Structures are given as C-alpha cells and as structure tokens.
Amino acid sequence: MKEFDLIGRYFANGGYQRKDVLVGIGDDCAITTLAENQQLAITTDTLVAGVHFLRDAPARSVAHKAVAVNLSDLAAMGAEPAWISLSLSMPQMDEVWLAEFAEGLHELTQYYSVQLIGGDTVTGPLAMTITAQGFIPPGSELKxxxxxxxxxxxxxxxxxxxxxxxxxxxxxxxxxxxxxxxxxxxxxxxxxxxxxxxxxxxxxxxxxxxxxxxxxxxxxxxxxxxxxxxxxxxxxxxxxxxxxxxxxxxxxxxxxxxxxxxxxxxxxxxxxxxxxxxxxxxxxxxxxxxxxxxxxxxxxxxxxxxxxxxxxxxxxxxxxx
Amino acid sequence: MKEFDLIGRYFANGGYQRKDVLVGIGDDCAITTLAENQQLAITTDTLVAGVHFLRDAPARSVAHKAVAVNLSDLAAMGAEPAWISLSLSMPQMDEVWLAEFAEGLHELTQYYSVQLIGGDTVTGPLAMTITAQGFIPPGSELKxxxxxxxxxxxxxxxxxxxxxxxxxxxxxxxxxxxxxxxxxxxxxxxxxxxxxxxxxxxxxxxxxxxxxxxxxxxxxxxxxxxxxxxxxxxxxxxxxxxxxxxxxxxxxxxxxxxxxxxxxxxxxxxxxxxxxxxxxxxxxxxxxxxxxxxxxxxxxxxxxxxxxxxxxxxxxxxxxx
CATH class of the missing domain: 3.90.650.10 (PurM-like C-terminal domain)
Incomplete structure (x- = not known):
C-alpha cells in the first residue's frame, strides 16, 4: 500500500474540521488563516515504542497519548490548541493497528476542536512525532x-x-x-x-x-x-x-x-x-x-x-x- | 548527558535569531508573533537512516537534507520560510556527529533566515522529523x-x-x-x-x-x-x-x-x-x-x-x- 493512500484512508477523513484550515492533508503544505491579535504557540514531542509507551500498548492509547502530551505542552503555556501534524513511523503495514490508532487520534482531536493538517508516514521502528500549534493572546504566555x-x-x-x-x-x-x-x-x-x-x-x-x-x-x-x-x-x-x-x-x-x-x-x-x-x-x-x-x-x-x-x-x- | 543539556549545547546557540520569535528553545512551547495579512504554511517531513539517507552519510549532509526537504515543501506552495522544529532520534550520544549535524542545520537556516524554535531528542534509531512553517499572502498559495x-x-x-x-x-x-x-x-x-x-x-x-x-x-x-x-x-x-x-x-x-x-x-x-x-x-x-x-x-x-x-x-x- 502506498504512503499517500495510507494517509488518505485513515487520517484525511473523520477528523475534526476547522474553518481556519484552507488546505489540509494532501498538498505540499497545509495552509491556515491566522487569528487577529494572537500569538502562535508551537510544540513538538516524539514517542518511541519501548521508551515512551509499552510495545504492547493499545493503539488507541498510543494515539491518545501522542496527542495529549502535545496538547499538555500547549496548556502549560496557556495556549488554546488549533492544529496538529503527525509523522508516523511503522515497521510494517498493520491495518488493524492503524485503524485503531486513527480512531484514538480523531477522538481526542474532536474533543478539543483540533484539526490534523498533515504529516508524513515512513517505514521504520514504531514511533511518532506530533507538532501541535495553538493561539495565545499577546503577553499571556505562562513561562x-x-x-x-x-x-x-x-x-x-x-x-x-x-x-x-x-x-x-x-x-x-x-x-x-x-x-x-x-x-x-x-x-x-x-x-x-x-x-x-x-x-x-x-x-x-x-x-x-x-x-x-x-x-x-x-x-x-x-x-x-x-x-x-x-x-x-x-x-x-x-x-x-x-x-x-x-x-x-x-x-x-x-x-x-x-x-x-x-x-x-x-x-x-x-x-x-x-x-x-x-x-x-x-x-x-x-x-x-x-x-x-x-x-x-x-x-x-x-x-x-x-x-x-x-x-x-x-x-x-x-x-x- | 541529559536531554536538556544536549539540546542546549548544540541547538539553542549559534542559530539564526528572528525578531518574531518571543520564546524559543527551552520552554514548554515556542511563542511567535504573526505577520499581519498573511496565512501560515505548515509542513512535516521525516528522514530515516537507511531509508531516506545513507547510513554513512555525513552528519552535515543529513542536517542539510532534513531542513532542505521541508523548505522545499514550503517553496512548492509559494511560502516564505520562518521557523522549524526538530525532533531528533539517536541510538546513542555521539558528540562529534551531533556537532556536525548542528553545524549543517545552522548553516542552512542562517542562509534562509529561519529560526529553530524547539523540538525533542529521544533515544532510538537514527531519524529526524522537521516541521517547518512559513508565511504566504492570502490567496497566493500554489496548490x-x-x-x-x-x-x-x-x-x-x-x-x-x-x-x-x-x-x-x-x-x-x-x-x-x-x-x-x-x-x-x-x-x-x-x-x-x-x-x-x-x-x-x-x-x-x-x-x-x-x-x-x-x-x-x-x-x-x-x-x-x-x-x-x-x-x-x-x-x-x-x-x-x-x-x-x-x-x-x-x-x-x-x-x-x-x-x-x-x-x-x-x-x-x-x-x-x-x-x-x-x-x-x-x-x-x-x-x-x-x-x-x-x-x-x-x-x-x-x-x-x-x-x-x-x-x-x-x-x-x-x-x-
């Protein structure tokens, strides 16, 4: 199965859609509009199987945790989450795991009104990097x-x-x-x-x-x-x-x-x-x-x-x- | 060596500094100010050793390529690059490799006036994910x-x-x-x-x-x-x-x-x-x-x-x- 079909099938559909996302998954970049009089908060966290989560952890939990740790970083700064990008590394195609992972990801992003706007999938050891972005009014960041x-x-x-x-x-x-x-x-x-x-x-x-x-x-x-x-x-x-x-x-x-x-x-x-x-x-x-x-x-x-x-x-x- | 010292020593210093970055590396998130009447372009690419670059590739080249492929995605959309986040996965600490990698990264970001605003370092197989962001005037994106x-x-x-x-x-x-x-x-x-x-x-x-x-x-x-x-x-x-x-x-x-x-x-x-x-x-x-x-x-x-x-x-x- 090709990389692009993979992303398309599991991640492009079913997630939360925000009005400020003009171009989502499927082009060279995502394009978003910016709220006026707001600053942007940006954070990146990587989870590696066997280091940050147990190798046999349920896929839904892995997705939940990967999103949650990034939203938590935004929260710690006082920012309101908006968009995430996902880079997913998998040793081989596992549709059952992937479907459950996507479900866990959509669940949490839906709850917090966050849109998955893009990413990458590569062959490699099970690991994922999420970059999350959110808004915060000027001068309100909790440093x-x-x-x-x-x-x-x-x-x-x-x-x-x-x-x-x-x-x-x-x-x-x-x-x-x-x-x-x-x-x-x-x-x-x-x-x-x-x-x-x-x-x-x-x-x-x-x-x-x-x-x-x-x-x-x-x-x-x-x-x-x-x-x-x-x-x-x-x-x-x-x-x-x-x-x-x-x-x-x-x-x-x-x-x-x-x-x-x-x-x-x-x-x-x-x-x-x-x-x-x-x-x-x-x-x-x-x-x-x-x-x-x-x-x-x-x-x-x-x-x-x-x-x-x-x-x-x-x-x-x-x-x- | 601790994760935070590692980031601090090799990445926090020596890179390009932009005026629109209020909080850079070292807090829960980076905080940036947003240009008026601009949209944001966001892209993420992962490179894995042995898949996207040769295992014995010079560290300077690996860093160059990891940044370049992301700036290339921004260019393909017509966006002007601004900030990148780096997640770096390394099997073990290798200071010589890391110093050379950081040099390659700083070289290219300096040239394009791009600031490294944060990221993550984890223990794992050699791989890196970069998320790059840039600005583009409304309606100008090349889809x-x-x-x-x-x-x-x-x-x-x-x-x-x-x-x-x-x-x-x-x-x-x-x-x-x-x-x-x-x-x-x-x-x-x-x-x-x-x-x-x-x-x-x-x-x-x-x-x-x-x-x-x-x-x-x-x-x-x-x-x-x-x-x-x-x-x-x-x-x-x-x-x-x-x-x-x-x-x-x-x-x-x-x-x-x-x-x-x-x-x-x-x-x-x-x-x-x-x-x-x-x-x-x-x-x-x-x-x-x-x-x-x-x-x-x-x-x-x-x-x-x-x-x-x-x-x-x-x-x-x-x-x-």
Missing part, C-alpha cells in the same frame, strides 16, 4: 521563568497515578480492581489540562506540565526563574485509588517522582491567589497548593507535617543518551 | 489542484543529478571527477528553491517539488487537477555533468524517475507565460518548459523528438509499507 519568591505552588488533579499504572502494566506490582483500572487508565489515557491552561493565563505566573515527575518539573521552573521552593509532601494531592493501592509512603514517592501525569504545576502570587478559584471554576479542575517559592536559588525543602522529609533517590526521569 | 488544460509545464534547474549521485555513493556505478563530485553533492546537499517558489506566486498555477521523481510528482498534480499531460523528454533539462557521466538515454531515465532533486515543477497559463522570465529574474534560477497540460485525465504522453517514448518501468519511488 517557566516567571516564578517569583513568595509565589504559591499549585498542582492540578492528583499525582502519581500514571506511574503506579505503568508499574502495574509492567507486572512490577499486583493490583486489585477497581484501583487497577483507574491507575492503568491514568497511564494509558492522560488528560491534557487544556481548559485549566487557558483559564490560568491571568492568574498564574510560571507554569509547566508534569511529564518527568513533579520534583523534576518543579526543578525546571526553579532553574529558569532562579528560585528555590518549600514543598509540603503531606499536601500532595493523592487519589483515593493510589492510597488504596500503594499506601501513603509509596504514594508520596510516586507523586514526587513518577512521570506522565500531565497535570499542570503552576505558581500564583499572593495578590492573585484570591482569583484562582474563580479562574478555574468553569474548568471542573481542582488545584491544590503544595508549597511556596523561595529565594534560595536551586534549593528544594521537602517537609512532611513540617518536619524535613528525605526525598527518594529517583527524582524524575529523563530520556538519556 | 497541486490548480493546473488547467493548456498550461505549460516547467521545471527549475536540472533533473536526475541527485539520483545519479546516489547510485555513485551506493557503488552501483563508477564515476570520474569532476562529474562524480557534482552529482554526489546534488544528492547530499539539495538546494530548496525558496526564492523561485515565492517568485512564482503570481505567475504559476499548480506547483510541486520533485522528491519522488518527475513523472511521479507530475502525476500528483495531474491527479489533483483532473488533467493529463504531454512531456517532451528531449526538452528535459539535463546537466552537463549528468550527460558526461551517464549519456543521453540513461540521463533521460534518471530525469524522469529518480527522486530527491528538489526542483520545482509548475504549470503556467498561456497568458502568464510572458511574465515568467521577469518573475524569476531576481532568483538566479532557470526554468525550462518540458510540455503541456492536456484535458485527457490521468494520461501522460511522453515524446522524444515528437515520436512516442516508452517510459522506463520505474516511475518514481514511494516509501512503501
């Missing part, structure tokens, strides 16, 4: 470098679930239902915090999405902002499922260090703190205050009920060469 | 579907050189200097026809870049436009080096079917034909008329000195699954 000493540190949702789900899927730990399903689904089908990201434009200072683990991603903000932080481990938002499954001690460790939760971590000044609840009211997303930014550059104090807490050795993963 | 019966068919530059260069590099044929160097360089360092693409906005109807081979890419235009064509093989522009190296007969075959020349193939109406020379005057690019679009949908008549010409069996490659 990593904008945290200030005194800012309060918040996270959306709950932490550690996806890490526990991965360990379960890898057979490293046993789990009972219904906790098993809840945690595994958090790993397979992460929710990008798109509405929360745009809602935080006026309220938050710095923002990042938690892909490497809370401590690692907080570290990126602190490094970019030249600050330190105090984090109260006992205030980390832990789901009932994770408590049930792992107990408090291991739940804290997962919440601190395991990746792929795709919650937002953001900082809010004392002055803006009162507006936070209103900002998030329409999004159905809960944010929890877990600590405060300090002026002690690069230093992170972990506390458990106000006593020093020894962090686990693993503080977030990076894809190393 | 594949815009060819009309009676249009004249033109190509820029010369055809078949890159294909001959690849065969030489693979050891399939012997070659003497200086032809060898000329043809090999055409394969390793293709020139995207950026200036010609924007110059053709007012003059050309349909346009495509020749990546799969002239006949295959002409076929894409004819299919999208619902037309046929007559092509005069004896009028195909062949370089002196290719004539010397391969002789007329084989040169014609390469010009018809071998890929990776990245010249533009475009159609021009009888009315606009007189403006073509003026349009291209400032670009230093020569265009040659090789035939005419007909109303016979899907039919391509090849002629050699006005006699029927039997096309070679191979009519352009596609990356098949």
């Amino acid at each position: 990593r470098s904008a945290a200030r000493p005194g800012d309060w540190i918040y996270v959306t949702g709950t932490l550690g679930d996806a890490g526990a789900g991965l360990a379960i899927l890898k057979g490293e730990v046993e789990a009972q239902s219904p906790e098993r399903d809840i945690l595994v689904n958090r790993h397979l089908y992460p929710t990008p915090r798109v509405a929360a990201g745009t809602a935080l434009r006026r309220t938050a200072n710095a923002c990042i999405d938690i892909s490497d683990g809370m401590l690692a991603d907080l570290g990126h903000i602190l490094k970019a902002s030249g600050c330190g932080a105090t984090v109260h481990v006992d205030r980390l938002p832990i789901s009932r499922a994770l408590y049930q499954h792992a107990g408090a001690k291991q739940a804290y460790e997962l919440a601190l260090t395991s990746g792929d939760d795709y919650e937002l971590l953001f900082t809010v000044s004392e002055e803006q703190r009162g507006n936070l609840e209103t900002s998030l009211a329409s999004t159905n997303v809960k944010a929890t205050c877990i600590g405060q930014v300090t002026g002690q550059t690069g230093k992170v104090d972990l506390k458990l009920y106000d006593e020093p807490y020894q962090p686990p050795e693993k503080t977030g993963y990076q894809h190393e060469f | 594949r579907s815009a060819a009309r019966p009676g249009d004249w068919i033109y190509v820029t530059g010369t055809l078949g050189d890159a294909g001959a260069g690849l065969a030489i590099l693979k050891g399939e044929v012997e070659a003497q200097s200086p032809e060898r160097d000329i043809l090999v360089n055409r394969h390793l360092y293709p020139t995207p026809r950026v200036a010609a693409g924007t110059a053709l906005r007012r003059t050309a109807n349909a346009c495509i870049d020749i990546s799969d081979g002239m006949l295959a890419d002409l076929g894409h235009i004819l299919k999208a436009s619902g037309c046929g064509a007559t092509v005069h093989v004896d009028r195909l522009p062949i370089s002196r080096a290719l004539y010397q190296h391969a002789g007329a007969k084989q040169a014609y075959e390469l010009a018809l079917t071998s890929g990776d020349d990245y010249e533009l193939l475009f159609t021009v109406s009888e009315e606009q034909r007189g403006n073509l020379e003026t349009s291209l005057a400032s670009t230093n690019v020569k265009a040659t008329c090789i035939g005419q679009v007909t109303g016979q949908t899907g039919k391509v008549d090849l002629k050699l000195y006005d006699e029927p010409y039997q096309p070679p069996e191979k009519t352009g490659y596609q990356h098949e699954f």
